[in-house]
Amino acid sequence: MKLITIKTFDNYFEANLLKSKLESENIVCYLFDETLVTLNPLYNLTIDGIKLKINDFDKEKVIEIINEIESKNFTNDTDDVISCPNCNSKDLYSDFKSMKSFKGFVSIFFSFLLFIYPLYFKRVYKCKNCDYEFNR
Numbered sequence: 001m002k003l004i005t006i007k008t009f010d011n012y013f014e015a016n017l018l019k020s021k022l023e024s025e026n027i028v029c030y031l032f033d034e035t036l037v038t039l040n041p042l043y044n045l046t047i048d049g050i051k052l053k054i055n056d057f058d059k060e061k062v063i064e065i066i067n068e069i070e071s072k073n074f075t076n077d078t079d080d081v082i083s084c085p086n087c088n089s090k091d092l093y094s095d096f097k098s099m100k101s102f103k104g105f106v107s108i109f110f111s112f113l114l115f116i117y118p119l120y121f122k123r124v125y126k127c128k129n130c131d132y133e134f135n136r
Contacts, residue, residue, distance in 0.1 A: 002056045003030065007066065008049040012038050015050045021069070022054070027062060029054045074125070084127035085134055096126040098133050 009015040012034055022029045032051040037044045044050075054062050073090045074082045083090045099108060099121050107120035124133045 003053040004056050004059065005032075005051045006054050006059070006062050007052045009052070010037075010044055010049050012050060015052060018052060018066070018069070021065065022052075022062060025061070025065060027054060027058050027065075029062075082125065084125075084130065084132055086132035087127060087130045089127050089129040091128040093126040093128060094136075095123050096133065097121040098124045098126070100133060 006029075007018065009018075012031075015031055015034060019029055019031055030053045032053055033043075033047050034050045036047065037050050074092055074094055076082055081090055082092065084092065098104070101122070103120045104122075110116070124135055126133045
């Protein structure tokens, strides 16, 4: 039995959601470095995030499940499908960390100046086709 890393995460919410889905499909999986990243998010950059590991013989089934999850469209509170206002594409990144604003620029400047993690960013949707960012 050999464990392989199938996906990495930068927060424990998404990692545990996928882990729960895989366990409901009777796939044995483990989260590595979850506690370390949760206690100190700055370590996320150095240890490459929370790693979801599975047995190598489950790889095809897990990839199929992940592709199924990622192919679903995002919806709002009223179950309307969210699309890009610029090109009407439904192929979006959710929870994209954007720094395209004056506050983001100032945050980047002080991050480099003081050698700290950026303090400001906003979470938006980002279109995979035209790279347009819009509020959630």
